[in-house]
Amino acid sequence: MPANAAARRSRPPPREVRGGRFWNRPWFEVLQFAVFVGALLGLAVSGAMRMGYNWQWYRIPAYIAEIADGELIWGPLARGLLVTLELTGWSVLLTLAIGLTAALLRLSDSFSGRILAKSYLEVVRSTPLLIQIYLFYFVLGPILGLDRFWVGVLALSVFEGAFAGEVIRAGILAVRRGQWEAGASLGLTRIELYRSVILPQAIPLMLPPLTGIVISLIRNSAIVSVIAVFDLTTEARNIIAETFLSFEIWITVAAIYLAFTVVLSAFATRLEHRVST
Amino acid sequence: MTSRATLIQIEGVSKWFGDFQVLRNVNLQVAERERIVICGPSGSGKSTLIRCINRLEEHQEGRIVFAGRELGPDATDLAQVRREIGMVFQEFNLFPHLTVLENCMLGPTRVLGMTAAEARDRALEFLNRVRIPEQAGKHPGQLSGGQQQRAAIARSLCMQPRVMLFDEPTSALDPVMIKEVLDVMNDLAESGMTMIVVTHEMGFARTVADRVAFMDEGSIVECLPPKQFFSNPSDERTKLFLSQILSH
Ligand SMILES: Nc1ncnc2c1ncn2[C@@H]1O[C@H](COP(=O)(O)OP(=O)(O)OP(=O)(O)O)[C@@H](O)[C@H]1O
Numbered sequence: 077m078p079a080n081a082a083a084r085r086s087r088p089p090p091r092e093v094r095g096g097r098f099w100n101r102p103w104f105e106v107l108q109f110a111v112f113v114g115a116l117l118g119l120a121v122s123g124a125m126r127m128g129y130n131w132q133w134y135r136i137p138a139y140i141a142e143i144a145d146g147e148l149i150w151g152p153l154a155r156g157l158l159v160t161l162e163l164t165g166w167s168v169l170l171t172l173a174i175g176l177t178a179a180l181l182r183l184s185d186s187f188s189g190r191i192l193a194k195s196y197l198e199v200v201r202s203t204p205l206l207i208q209i210y211l212f213y214f215v216l217g218p219i220l221g222l223d224r225f226w227v228g229v230l231a232l233s234v235f236e237g238a239f240a241g242e243v244i245r246a247g248i249l250a251v252r253r254g255q256w257e258a259g260a261s262l263g264l265t266r267i268e269l270y271r272s273v274i275l276p277q278a279i280p281l282m283l284p285p286l287t288g289i290v291i292s293l294i295r296n297s298a299i300v301s302v303i304a305v306f307d308l309t310t311e312a313r314n315i316i317a318e319t320f321l322s323f324e325i326w327i328t329v330a331a332i333y334l335a336f337t338v339v340l341s342a343f344a345t346r347l348e349h350r351v352s353t
Numbered sequence: 354m355t356s357r358a359t360l361i362q363i364e365g366v367s368k369w370f371g372d373f374q375v376l377r378n379v380n381l382q383v384a385e386r387e388r389i390v391i392c393g394p395s396g397s398g399k400s401t402l403i404r405c406i407n408r409l410e411e412h413q414e415g416r417i418v419f420a421g422r423e424l425g426p427d428a429t430d431l432a433q434v435r436r437e438i439g440m441v442f443q444e445f446n447l448f449p450h451l452t453v454l455e456n457c458m459l460g461p462t463r464v465l466g467m468t469a470a471e472a473r474d475r476a477l478e479f480l481n482r483v484r485i486p487e488q489a490g491k492h493p494g495q496l497s498g499g500q501q502q503r504a505a506i507a508r509s510l511c512m513q514p515r516v517m518l519f520d521e522p523t524s525a526l527d528p529v530m531i532k533e534v535l536d537v538m539n540d541l542a543e544s545g546m547t548m549i550v551v552t553h554e555m556g557f558a559r560t561v562a563d564r565v566a567f568m569d570e571g572s573i574v575e576c577l578p579p580k581q582f583f584s585n586p587s588d589e590r591t592k593l594f595l596s597q598i599l600s601h
């Protein structure tokens with residue numbers, strides 16, 4: 077029986093893509109951004125020229141990848157990016173798990189559960205990420221026997237998990253009370269109620285702010301370079317220590333982070349569209 | 354009247370919201386296949402009372418016994434009781450992310466453990482009964498209010514409950530839609546469903562109810578067969594209420 081297919085077809089048409097005035101168009105935003113980046117680059121270049129900086133852009137590609145003996149060899153920046161990707165990937169998963177747990181605890185009937193989740197949020201919110209990473213590295217790492225990479229993942233996830241928890245909680249609370257009551261009246265258990273009724277309505281609301289959290293996770297992943305995880309930022313610092321190519325390397329690294337987050341935003345926007353239609 | 358088995362027993366139930374007492378020593382027995390209409394002024398505790406029956410609200414004093422099981426803080430029993438009690442809300446509360454058909458299939462598949470095919474057959478059967486089989490594939494937002502409320506009734510019926518609770522099911526609707534919904538409720542009453550209906554539709558009370566209860570300030574002032582209730586109520590507050598509600 078094709079009722080499901082019919083259902084999908086009869087859903088309301090997707091929201092129209094933002095349009096109208098030219099300053100609301102996506103291309104105008106891209107243009108604005110390009111002008112901003114161009115101005116920044118111009119500033120850097122003119123400043124460097126005044127300093128008599130010796131630009132050596134030709135040396136940069138080798139740090140990303142080079143071909144030796146007909147074989148592609150990844151440079152330290154590419155290897156660093158891979159570590160950053162890995163670090164971020166695991167952290168996103170763990171962040172969501174921690175965030176969901178914290179949110180459900182804060183919404184639970186258990187008094188101690190609510191206190192626990194609330195204190196977690198307050199502690200994480202009111203200490204700098206850098207200090208948390210050091211705490212994890214010097215205190216928890218040795219106790220749990222974790223290596224640098226997993227200390228980094230854990231520290232980032234615990235930090236961002238607190239914010240993800242707030243986003244998830246807000247999304248869940250935005251679902252109208254009648255939905256809970258209708259689900260409960262059918263005899264759904266609490267878990268089923270979340271799974272079949274509440275989360276499907278809450279997740280579309282959470283997606284935009286959760287994307288923000290993932291982007292902040294990517295940016296903050298650079299901070300784990302302080303515990304010498306060989307991520308993009310650490311590799312960059314090592315190259316600069318040897319070669320003094322600080323302008324070229326930092327600009328390249330910034331561009332890589334930027335490209336990464338832009339791709340992610342684009343992906344998230346498409347996902348939101350799919351979920352909301 | 355022949356005596357039937359008691360399905361719901363409400364004994365000396367009181368409830369407070371903080372310092373405010375919403376229910377005062379309420380007593381009501383509902384027999385199997387009986388149809389009770391509850392009316393009364395706004396804020397008199399009608400919604401609170403029927404919401405206590407499936408424990409969307411918790412009472413603090415007295416006993417509520419459903420089919421031999423007393424409602425208490427025991428959670429496992431609660432889900433079991435709730436699947437046997439259908440509830441229809443003033444604001445419909447359909448699940449907006451699911452189609453009408455999926456709304457009706459959710460309980461049978463997730464709670465009763467039916468297969469999707471069985472649940473679909475049952476859902477279509479009840480959507481037919483509430484006369485909206487052609488809306489099965491649509492989402493609730495695409496339906497009129499009357500269609501939404503009938504879908505909500507079908508969703509409850511798919512659980513094959515032993516009693517249906519209605520909390521002002523027609524108050525959010527305009528007259529044409531009110532009739533659609535009342536027709537469905539009439540059919541349901543004729544099929545022998547036990548019903549407790551909070552409503553101000555006095556025509557429905559007159560023709561369908563076995564007893565009409567009047568609530569004021571948290572108590573049931575009187576509970577009489579409709580003939581007596583409308584022609585010869587004993588309490589002044591009932592008379593006043595009836596004169597107000599029947600005058601327009
Ligand atoms: N969750 C709550 N917290 C505090 N007070 C409440 C709550 N729910 C209801 N009340 C109060 O309890 C009283 C009874 O409410 P209830 O909804 O049962 O009345 P009702 O008879 O259904 O009225 P209406 O005809 O307006 O629906 C009202 O005064 C209401 O303000």
Ligand SMILES: [Mg+2]
Pocket residue numbers: 399400401520521
């Ligand atoms: Mg009410």
